Structure formats: structure tokens, C-alpha cells
Amino acid sequence: MSRFVETLVASAQRNSGENGRGLTTGEPEQPRFRTWGRVHADALRIAGALGAELEPGAAVAVLAADPALIAPAVQAVWLGGGSVTMLHQPTPRTDLAHWAEDTLRVLKMIGARLVLLGPPFEQLSGLLDENSIAHRDLAALAESDAAPLAGPVEVGEDATALLQLTSGSTADPKAVRITHGNLHANLLAMVEAAELDAERDVAVSWLPLFHDMGMVGCLTVPMAIGMSAVKVTPADFLARPLLWPELITKYRGTVTAAPNFAYAIVGRRMARADDGDFDLSSVRFTLNGAEPIDPAAVRTFTEAGARFGLSPTSMVCAFGMAEATLAVSFAPLGRGLEVDVVDGDALEHRRAEPVSPDTPRARQFALLGGPLPGLEVDVVDDDGRRLGDRQVGRLRIRGAAVTPGYLTVGGPLSTQDSAGWLDTGDDGYLVDGQVVICGRRKDVIIMGGRNIYPIDIERAACEVEGVRAGNAAAVRQEAGSRRERFAVVLESRLAGDEAAEKALRKEVAARVVDAVGVRPSAVVVLAPGALPKTPSGKLRRAATATLIPTD
Known part of the structure; x- marks a missing residue:
């Protein structure tokens, strides 16, 4: 066997x-x-x-x-x-x-x-x-x-x-x-x-x-x-998110995992809970992966959990993908959330230059640790040349856990090149052996020679009161053309109120300009639950693009 x-x-x-x-x-x-x-x-x-x-x-x-x-x-x-x-x-x-x-x-x-x-x-x-x-x-x-x-x-x-x-x-x-x-x-x-x-x-x-x-x-x-x-x-979790910490308390859970949005939801709800409602002192490993990690959401969870005995060092940020079976890298245990702060302008030109957090247009990325045993990760440019630390390029993985291929409607499809490398489809870089993910390459918005990552636009939009946390999408328009632009599509309970929608669109546009220096072509406000998503909760950008009014 x-x-x-x-x-x-x-x-x-x-x-x-x-x-x-x-x-x-x-x-x-x-x-x-x-x-x-x-x-x-x-x-x-x-x-x-x-x-x-x-x-x-x-x-x-x-x-x-x-x-x-x-x-x-x-x-x-x-x-x-x-x-x-x-x-x-x-x-x-x-x-x-x-x-x-x-x-x-x-x-x-x-x-x-x-x-x-x-x-x-x-x-x-x-x-x-x-x-x-x-x-x-x-x-x-x-x-x-x-x-x-x-x-x-x-x-x-x-x-x-x-x-x-x-x-x-x-x-x-x-x-x-x-x-x-x-x-x-x-x-x-x-x-x-x-x-x-x-x-x-x-x-x-x-x-x-x-x-x-x-x-x-x-x-x-x-x-x-x-x-x-x-x-x-x-369904149990969505019906009652605090069931998660309740079960950890009841069974003295030590290990758990979730995407970033779930930590944000539960963090906000735990902040309103009464003292003594939970006992999270048994937890030593809370894995955060499957979607971009927002340091602010992590802090919301760990700070709210501290009142119930949760150690802030339990948070383990990770990089994973089905093509690697599951896990590619884990941040070091016992250190909690660690971020790399880089210059936003340099990042748009594919350089991750470290700066202080109070630098204008500074960007924060969670450090995702080094590759797990049996796996390799490297970064290459578009010509396949290996890049050094803090140079942004294409992330590749290789190792025993990497799939040999896909099944598609057109038949089997190999995933590895002749040297065994699999292109992850992500842009990122390495720093001191740790992986940093900037975003999906196919979603990068290129304007005036600048590489703008949707996550920066989406985080700025979600900072506006009235926008549902984690429910904003920056979508490329006319990709590859001289007129490449982007729109922001978001969910809000204000949808349907014409005056409130107008004010929300104006505030979101202003916040995005502050963050990335470019104004969206449109801000579309949808009712809660209307953003197209995959069965696992990820944004379907192609489907979202169809919701943007044409000129």
C-alpha cells in the first residue's frame, strides 16, 4: 500500500x-x-x-x-x-x-x-x-x-x-x-x-x-x-461565528485555521463579548491563509482574543495552494504576525525597498515564512532569470508535494517545466528566506508603467465606513491597452439609497486616490451578498467585471 x-x-x-x-x-x-x-x-x-x-x-x-x-x-x-x-x-x-x-x-x-x-x-x-x-x-x-x-x-x-x-x-x-x-x-x-x-x-x-x-x-x-x-x-460558522471560539473553549483546541476574512469577523464579535465568555489559552497555532492577509484584520483578532487568553504569537501566516497539495510555507512559530513595510512607489516598479511605517504610501505585507521541508521557492523575472532578495517577480515552487498536473475539459495538462518548477501565478519576493506575496499576476493593473496591486485598492475601499469588510474588488478594464483603467465594485448595506450611495462612491474614490494615486473609472455599489464569488469564497473578478456599467 x-x-x-x-x-x-x-x-x-x-x-x-x-x-x-x-x-x-x-x-x-x-x-x-x-x-x-x-x-x-x-x-x-x-x-x-x-x-x-x-x-x-x-x-x-x-x-x-x-x-x-x-x-x-x-x-x-x-x-x-x-x-x-x-x-x-x-x-x-x-x-x-x-x-x-x-x-x-x-x-x-x-x-x-x-x-x-x-x-x-x-x-x-x-x-x-x-x-x-x-x-x-x-x-x-x-x-x-x-x-x-x-x-x-x-x-x-x-x-x-x-x-x-x-x-x-x-x-x-x-x-x-x-x-x-x-x-x-x-x-x-x-x-x-x-x-x-x-x-x-x-x-x-x-x-x-x-x-x-x-x-x-x-x-x-x-x-x-x-x-x-x-x-x-x-453553515454552522456563518450562522453563528462565535461558535468557533466556543468550540475551542469547550474542547481545549490547540490548532485551527481560516482565511483572513474569518479572523476579521470573529475579532470584531469577540471585542463585544463579555469577559469570561471564552477561554482561548489552549491555542498555540492559528493558521491564516487561502487569501491575502490583512495585518489590520489579524490585529483585530489577536487583540480581541487577548482578553480571553489568546497568545498573539499563535498567529501563523502562511502561503499555500492546491497545486502544492496544501501548504508551501509557514511563518516561524512563536513569533506571531510579522510584516515587511516597503515603499509603494518602488513596489510599482518591482522593487521592495524597506521603509518606516509612517512613510507616505508605505505598503505592509505579512511575512509568510520559508518553504516547508521538501519544497523550494524562488523568484524569477519574465525571462526566467532568478532574482535576488527584494526583487519582485514570478514565484515558482518545486518539490515532492507539487502536483504533476491538472485534469481539464481539454484533457490532462502538465504543471511543471523540465526542471520541475511550477509557476504559481503570483507576483512576490523573498526577504531573509521568507516568502512575500504581492498579488496575482493576472490581476495586476498596469497604468503609466506602474504595477498597481488590487489588494491595495481593495483595502483602501474597505477602510470607508459603510463598505462591508473584505467585500470590495478592484477590476482591470481594457487590460493591455493604452487606456487601461480599473473600477471598484463593493458591497454595502447602503445600496439602493441614492444619496447615500453617491456619498459612499465619492469617499471610496478619494480614499483610493490617497492610497495609489489614481482615480477609479467607476465605483459600483452592490447589496450584501451580490459580489460574484467562487464556492470557497474568493472573488470572481471576470464575473465582477460584467457588473460595471459601460461608457
């Missing part, structure tokens, strides 16, 4: 007794705990019930919300030699016709032979029947009395374990092919870099399992090393 599957089996064997570590689900209404040994036994039973439908190399898609069902289901697929694809989940606001069209394209792209359906998505079985796609009821499989799979199926290190759907903004789906070897390499690297201790650490997470940080970091890693984990759903 692969080394990854060996870790799953070993974890189950170590945690098969009454005192074994495992997975807690069902909070806050009906908490349920199962040891990893129990999860493994359930996985063997599910694999046995699937029989010939599960075979080496089979692509199996999963559409379910309950982590209690998902955990044994994905392990069952791995034990049977198949690959897992977590389908993006429709929400109450999703256009089901569009979702169905996109999902059918994904299933065809990955060559899925089977879909495992769990609550609340059983009603979609008719759609699958109409398109001759086999499916099984996951809840029924979990209760099956079929003979369990005798043991793991032999697969090689290059066999596909996970087909991670990307959350890009294009219409065409794409899946990152993660091998058993990739998974094993990255989970070991994360264990080492985060100093995870299966006997001591407890992970608490609400992250979606169709996203790499939720699936790999907050479910697969605990399952593989036998670390206790508490898992709720994104």
Missing part, C-alpha cells in the same frame, strides 16, 4: 480502543465522537458495500455536508484504491440549473464512475439519473451490513488520491491531481513545520471540505496522524 494509506491504517490501529483519539462532529446540537479506529472500521464497511463499483483508479465524487459521513467515505475510497473529488456544494442562493451544468462538466472531466450523495443533497439524485451517472446513498452505505473490505488495495505513490477542484474565476473547470506521494509528503512537512503532536493537539475547524485547507489540513492530516479533531460545517 502507499505510504499515505499506511499512515491511515497505523493511525486507526493506535486509536481503536476506548481511549483513542478521533473525530467529533454534530456540534452544537448533537455532538458525536468516534475514534479514528471506528472511522476506519466504517470506511472498510463502506468500501465493502460498494464492491465492484470501487476499484483501483476509479474516480469517485462526494457530495455531502456532514463531516461524520464524509470522513469514512473518503477513507473508504482511498482504501479501495480510488481517487476522491469533493464536489462544490450548492447553497440556498445557488442557481441550481447553472450548478448542475457545471457539476456535470466536472464529472465528465474527471471521468467519475460514481457519486456518493449525502444529506442534504439526496434530492439531486434525479439529475444524476437523467445523465446516466451512477450514485449511492452515503447514509445507507454507512449503515450497511455488507462484509467489510478485507484490507487496503495496493496502489503506487503516483496513483491519484485527490482531484482538488480549483476555485479560479474562469468558466472552465479544472482539477489539481494530487497523488498519494504528494499527500504523504505535504502532511509530513506540515506536521514538522507546525510541530503537531497527535497526543497533545486538538484541531477545531469549520472550513469547507471541498476546499484544500479544510479537506487536507483539517480532516486528512488529523485522520492520518491520529490527532483529535472537532469539525463543524461552514
Whole structure:
């Protein structure tokens, strides 16, 4: 069996007794705990019930919300030699016709032979029947009395374990092919870099399992090393964000992870909570990744959490991407948020010159640490020449955790060049061995020879009262032309009030001019929830551009 599957089996064997570590689900209404040994036994039973439908190399898609069902289901697929694809989940606001069209394209792209359906998505079985796609009821499989799979199926290190759907903004789906070897390499690297201790650490997470940080970091890693984990759903978190610190308090959580926006939301709410509502003194590792890190949002969270015992040094800023399985770099442990302050004018000409924070147009970037064990990161110019410290260029990664390729609607696509390097698509630089991300290269706004990063515009817009935090997008217009410009599209509860909208647009434009020295061509105000986003919450810039009125 692969080394990854060996870790799953070993974890189950170590945690098969009454005192074994495992997975807690069902909070806050009906908490349920199962040891990893129990999860493994359930996985063997599910694999046995699937029989010939599960075979080496089979692509199996999963559409379910309950982590209690998902955990044994994905392990069952791995034990049977198949690959897992977590389908993006429709929400109450999703256009089901569009979702169905996109999902059918994904299933065809990955060559899925089977879909495992769990609550609340059983009603979609008719759609699958109409398109001759086999499916099984996951809840029924979990209760099956079929003979369990005798043991793991032999697969090689290059066999596909996970087909991670990307959350890009294009219409065409794409899946990152993660091998058993990739998974094993990255989970070991994360264990080492985060100093995870299966006997001591407890992970608490609400992250979606169709996203790499939720699936790999907050479910697969605990399952593989036998670390206790508490898992709720994104819907649980969005309904009551303070459930997150409540669960950390209840279970003495030590490890957690989230995108930057979630720390901002919870920080603001904890600031209004009563003394004694939470006890966060057990937390030692709060990973911040998956989207640009705003130092102000980090400070909002750590300062609010300090009243409840949270150590400010627990914050670990990180760089990750599905193409590296999950993690590329972690900031050094025990140091908390560290920023690099650079001259904004020099940055626009691809130089990261350090300045004091009170310098006009200074820019702050979170330091994201050095590459994890087994990975390399470098920076090159457009001609592929390696750049030195503080020179801004194209970030590349190489190593055992890096995917060999994508599956696309047009067929397989390699990701690495002849030397094994993968272009991340990010602009950034290195300083003292640590990674700094400036922004996505394709989103850079070029005006008068200056490289303006959307994040600077978006942070300036979000500083204006009335703009929803984290819900502003700077969008390129007429890219590559002499008249390249940009617009700002934002969400506000003031949408629909003509006078209030006019004042908000004026203030946002002025704040953006102060920040980057250029006025947006337009400021568009939308109602809350109207900004187009991917299923994992990232802005869909191409779709956002269609919301800008034409001249």
C-alpha cells in the first residue's frame, strides 16, 4: 500500500480502543465522537458495500455536508484504491440549473464512475439519473451490513488520491491531481513545520471540505496522524461565528485555521463579548491563509482574543495552494504576525525597498515564512532569470508535494517545466528566506508603467465606513491597452439609497486616490451578498467585471 494509506491504517490501529483519539462532529446540537479506529472500521464497511463499483483508479465524487459521513467515505475510497473529488456544494442562493451544468462538466472531466450523495443533497439524485451517472446513498452505505473490505488495495505513490477542484474565476473547470506521494509528503512537512503532536493537539475547524485547507489540513492530516479533531460545517460558522471560539473553549483546541476574512469577523464579535465568555489559552497555532492577509484584520483578532487568553504569537501566516497539495510555507512559530513595510512607489516598479511605517504610501505585507521541508521557492523575472532578495517577480515552487498536473475539459495538462518548477501565478519576493506575496499576476493593473496591486485598492475601499469588510474588488478594464483603467465594485448595506450611495462612491474614490494615486473609472455599489464569488469564497473578478456599467 502507499505510504499515505499506511499512515491511515497505523493511525486507526493506535486509536481503536476506548481511549483513542478521533473525530467529533454534530456540534452544537448533537455532538458525536468516534475514534479514528471506528472511522476506519466504517470506511472498510463502506468500501465493502460498494464492491465492484470501487476499484483501483476509479474516480469517485462526494457530495455531502456532514463531516461524520464524509470522513469514512473518503477513507473508504482511498482504501479501495480510488481517487476522491469533493464536489462544490450548492447553497440556498445557488442557481441550481447553472450548478448542475457545471457539476456535470466536472464529472465528465474527471471521468467519475460514481457519486456518493449525502444529506442534504439526496434530492439531486434525479439529475444524476437523467445523465446516466451512477450514485449511492452515503447514509445507507454507512449503515450497511455488507462484509467489510478485507484490507487496503495496493496502489503506487503516483496513483491519484485527490482531484482538488480549483476555485479560479474562469468558466472552465479544472482539477489539481494530487497523488498519494504528494499527500504523504505535504502532511509530513506540515506536521514538522507546525510541530503537531497527535497526543497533545486538538484541531477545531469549520472550513469547507471541498476546499484544500479544510479537506487536507483539517480532516486528512488529523485522520492520518491520529490527532483529535472537532469539525463543524461552514453553515454552522456563518450562522453563528462565535461558535468557533466556543468550540475551542469547550474542547481545549490547540490548532485551527481560516482565511483572513474569518479572523476579521470573529475579532470584531469577540471585542463585544463579555469577559469570561471564552477561554482561548489552549491555542498555540492559528493558521491564516487561502487569501491575502490583512495585518489590520489579524490585529483585530489577536487583540480581541487577548482578553480571553489568546497568545498573539499563535498567529501563523502562511502561503499555500492546491497545486502544492496544501501548504508551501509557514511563518516561524512563536513569533506571531510579522510584516515587511516597503515603499509603494518602488513596489510599482518591482522593487521592495524597506521603509518606516509612517512613510507616505508605505505598503505592509505579512511575512509568510520559508518553504516547508521538501519544497523550494524562488523568484524569477519574465525571462526566467532568478532574482535576488527584494526583487519582485514570478514565484515558482518545486518539490515532492507539487502536483504533476491538472485534469481539464481539454484533457490532462502538465504543471511543471523540465526542471520541475511550477509557476504559481503570483507576483512576490523573498526577504531573509521568507516568502512575500504581492498579488496575482493576472490581476495586476498596469497604468503609466506602474504595477498597481488590487489588494491595495481593495483595502483602501474597505477602510470607508459603510463598505462591508473584505467585500470590495478592484477590476482591470481594457487590460493591455493604452487606456487601461480599473473600477471598484463593493458591497454595502447602503445600496439602493441614492444619496447615500453617491456619498459612499465619492469617499471610496478619494480614499483610493490617497492610497495609489489614481482615480477609479467607476465605483459600483452592490447589496450584501451580490459580489460574484467562487464556492470557497474568493472573488470572481471576470464575473465582477460584467457588473460595471459601460461608457
